[in-house]
Amino acid sequence: MLQAINLTKRFGAFTAVDALNLSVKSGEIYCLLGANGAGKSTTINLFLNFIAPTSGTARIKSMDVTDQKAQTKQLLSYIPENLMLYPNLTGWENLDFFCGLGGKDYSKDQLEQLLKESGLQPDFIHQRVSSYSKGMRQKVGIALALAREAEVLLLDEPTSGLDPKASNEFSELLLEMKEKGVATLMATHDLFRAKDTGTHIGIMKEGKLIEQFTSGEVSFRDLEHTYLRLNYNA
Amino acid sequence: MHQLWIIVIKEIKIAIREKLVLILASTIVMLIAVALYAGYLSYQQQRSIIVKTKAEKRQEWLNQGDKHPHIAAHYGTFVFKPKTALSSFDFGLDAYNGTSIYLEAHYQHEFMFRPAQDHSSMIRFGELSSALVLKVLVPLLIIFLTFTSYTQERESGTLKLLVSQGIALSRITWGKILAYCSIMTVILSPFFLGMLLLSTISVQQESIPDMTTRATLMILLYGVYLFLFIAFSVWVSQRSSSGRNALLTLLSCWMLLVILMPKTVANLSESFYSLPSMREFKATIEKDKIDGIDGKQPRSEYLAKLRKQYLEKYEVDSVQQLPFNYEGVSMQAGEEYGNTIYDHHMDKLQKIFESQNQLVSISSMFNPFLSVQNLSMALAGTDMYTFKHFEDVVEKYRRELVRRMNRDMAENSKYGDFYGYEAGIDLWQEIEDFSYRTPTAQEVLRNYRVELTSLLLWMSLIIWLIIGFKGNIKPIDG
Numbered sequence: 001m002l003q004a005i006n007l008t009k010r011f012g013a014f015t016a017v018d019a020l021n022l023s024v025k026s027g028e029i030y031c032l033l034g035a036n037g038a039g040k041s042t043t044i045n046l047f048l049n050f051i052a053p054t055s056g057t058a059r060i061k062s063m064d065v066t067d068q069k070a071q072t073k074q075l076l077s078y079i080p081e082n083l084m085l086y087p088n089l090t091g092w093e094n095l096d097f098f099c100g101l102g103g104k105d106y107s108k109d110q111l112e113q114l115l116k117e118s119g120l121q122p123d124f125i126h127q128r129v130s131s132y133s134k135g136m137r138q139k140v141g142i143a144l145a146l147a148r149e150a151e152v153l154l155l156d157e158p159t160s161g162l163d164p165k166a167s168n169e170f171s172e173l174l175l176e177m178k179e180k181g182v183a184t185l186m187a188t189h190d191l192f193r194a195k196d197t198g199t200h201i202g203i204m205k206e207g208k209l210i211e212q213f214t215s216g217e218v219s220f221r222d223l224e225h226t227y228l229r230l231n232y233n234a
Numbered sequence: 235m236h237q238l239w240i241i242v243i244k245e246i247k248i249a250i251r252e253k254l255v256l257i258l259a260s261t262i263v264m265l266i267a268v269a270l271y272a273g274y275l276s277y278q279q280q281r282s283i284i285v286k287t288k289a290e291k292r293q294e295w296l297n298q299g300d301k302h303p304h305i306a307a308h309y310g311t312f313v314f315k316p317k318t319a320l321s322s323f324d325f326g327l328d329a330y331n332g333t334s335i336y337l338e339a340h341y342q343h344e345f346m347f348r349p350a351q352d353h354s355s356m357i358r359f360g361e362l363s364s365a366l367v368l369k370v371l372v373p374l375l376i377i378f379l380t381f382t383s384y385t386q387e388r389e390s391g392t393l394k395l396l397v398s399q400g401i402a403l404s405r406i407t408w409g410k411i412l413a414y415c416s417i418m419t420v421i422l423s424p425f426f427l428g429m430l431l432l433s434t435i436s437v438q439q440e441s442i443p444d445m446t447t448r449a450t451l452m453i454l455l456y457g458v459y460l461f462l463f464i465a466f467s468v469w470v471s472q473r474s475s476s477g478r479n480a481l482l483t484l485l486s487c488w489m490l491l492v493i494l495m496p497k498t499v500a501n502l503s504e505s506f507y508s509l510p511s512m513r514e515f516k517a518t519i520e521k522d523k524i525d526g527i528d529g530k531q532p533r534s535e536y537l538a539k540l541r542k543q544y545l546e547k548y549e550v551d552s553v554q555q556l557p558f559n560y561e562g563v564s565m566q567a568g569e570e571y572g573n574t575i576y577d578h579h580m581d582k583l584q585k586i587f588e589s590q591n592q593l594v595s596i597s598s599m600f601n602p603f604l605s606v607q608n609l610s611m612a613l614a615g616t617d618m619y620t621f622k623h624f625e626d627v628v629e630k631y632r633r634e635l636v637r638r639m640n641r642d643m644a645e646n647s648k649y650g651d652f653y654g655y656e657a658g659i660d661l662w663q664e665i666e667d668f669s670y671r672t673p674t675a676q677e678v679l680r681n682y683r684v685e686l687t688s689l690l691l692w693m694s695l696i697i698w699l700i701i702g703f704k705g706n707i708k709p710i711d712g
Binding site: 048050069070072073074076077078080082083084085086087088089093097098100101102103148154 | 236237240241244247248251252390391392394395396397398399400401
């Protein structure tokens with residue numbers, strides 16, 4: 001579903017992503033781990049076509065994201081580290097707006113149901129987003145992914161700053177999406193979440209994917225050791 | 235199209251929920267309402283004075299009693315430039331040029347009742363008309379409404395989310411532009427409707443044949459002007475890295491286009507093409523009326539030559555022997571001689587005005603504000619060309635009045651018997667009451683081709699910037 005083939009991005013002399021090769025299949029959650037500046041967010045931005053690759057290709061369902069921008073974007077949903085919605089609109093209005101843009105026509109009740117499914121407390125559905133916590137906004141993001149019937153989910157540090165309960169709820173939702181066959185690529189610092197939620201784990205350093213394995217292959221302790229060894233020679 | 239309307243509705247919803255926008259919009263509506271009401275009161279007041287005085291002056295003319303026609307020509311009368319309902323919207327040059335003129339034999343008097351005469355020079359900028367609010371203050375509202383239209387989306391990250399949905403940036407931009415256009419239309423609709431209504435029910439139909447067309451064109455003109463400001467502001471916001479930068483850029487552009495450039499262009503046009511003072515102008519005319527243009531044919535020589543021609547033509551030795559009163563012929567000839575001198579100097583003056591206006595017109599290619607300023611005055615019937623047209627009609631009327639008085643004198647009185655002959659109401663009635671019809675909007679707009687072209691080019695440029703300009707726009711920084 002998601003494929004990076006020799007994907008490279010340079011900013012001047014700095015190589016942010018260096019000949020990256022990875023693939024995420026339907027129903028997989030691929031967690032990209034790495035220290036700050038390792039190239040995780042750049043990889044996500046390359047798949048989103050927010051930035052153009054220097055060389056190589058990023059593909060979604062075999063379509064090059066730079067050549068078939070509209071088609072590939074129809075397939076994906078994106079949740080950044082801090083999902084910012086329109087603060088003067090309610091959660092329901094935000095969802096209605098983004099669904100409408102994606103050509104999805106839902107009734108009021110259906111949208112409410114989607115928000116509830118995503119774990120948003122019913123009392124907040126028709127309140128302005130300015131009163132939402134970060135976790136609540138992330139839930140609207142999940143509702144949007146559900147509503148758009150996205151086949152690909154691109155997540156950039158989605159649980160960063162969430163309290164453990166909210167983080168756990170978010171993981172539950174990701175697993176539900178996984179069951180629906182959604183291919184997820186998630187950049188994260190959270191080793192525990194990666195091991196707990198991910199099906200595949202990749203470790204990036206200085207733009208390179210230096211290690212990758214399935215989460216079943218390693219214990220959390222092994223993952224932690226490997227991560228620290230590769231990143232800090234600890 | 236569906237996506238576009240979704241964006242439009244979202245933008246409108248957000249703008250309505252912004253308290254600052256509501257406060258600014260209410261302020262602008264109040265200012266326009268006050269300006270329009272004040273303008274309308276002034277229009278009503280001036281119009282009733284004009285109607286009343288016009289009738290009084292006509293009665294004075296008709297009831298001036300029996301007197302020598304030449305004395306009647308000096309007794310003269312007043313004529314008035316009719317006020318148009320649209321002049322309550324854009325005062326234009328009326329405040330400086332005046333609306334009334336005294337007609338008399340031999341003399342081309344200047345206009346009177348110029349409101350600006352009674353005020354300091356500050357009035358040139360400070361007079362609150364609805365046009366001023368629309369041209370100067372509404373763009374400020376637009377700037378405050380739109381400067382964060384993109385930067386806020388970029389800074390908050392919603393732009394990333396929008397673009398990740400596969401929405402083209404140009405569609406987002408058009409959505410925003412259409413939303414702000416809709417908001418401005420709603421804010422200004424009572425005012426535009428009022429203006430249209432005022433023009434439709436106006437009793438000035440006899441002097442302005444196409445009020446509804448003018449009002450419609452006026453609404454269209456300001457619609458285009460405000461669209462340009464909205465589209466430009468959204469574009470600047472799109473190109474700016476932060477809201478602060480966008481605001482600074484837009485305020486600088488506003489200062490340049492609306493305040494500095496019009497004043498600079500006006501000053502430059504005055505420096506390049508200086509006008510003589512009224513005193514100099516009149517003194518030169520009076521001098522030339524005696525010495526002739528460039529001293530070539532003094533008045534005395536001209537009249538002596540004419541006298542000789544008449545004596546030869548009628549084969550008589552003295553003017554007393556002519557079958558008519560030569561004094562009437564002589565006076566008319568003197569009048570025509572004076573007219574030639576006046577026309578000569580007026581043409582020179584007019585050429586200076588035209589050069590000044592040409593400079594302003596050319597400058598309007600670089601500043602749509604100047605185009606709108608000139609076109610607005612033209613449609614309101616308060617521009618220089620309409621004023622010149624009125625002046626020409628008045629001068630034609632004055633000349634005809636004097637010519638008839640002199641002809642009557644020549645035909646009915648005897649040479650040397652100046653006080654022996656008196657004309658009466660029959661002659662006074664021969665002079666039709668002065669009436670004036672403003673040129674049609676189409677005729678007036680022919681003088682503003684550069685301004686119209688400028689607006690067309692600005693529209694094309696803005697649309698190109700939004701549709702065609704391939705800049706390095708990113709939904710993310712870095």
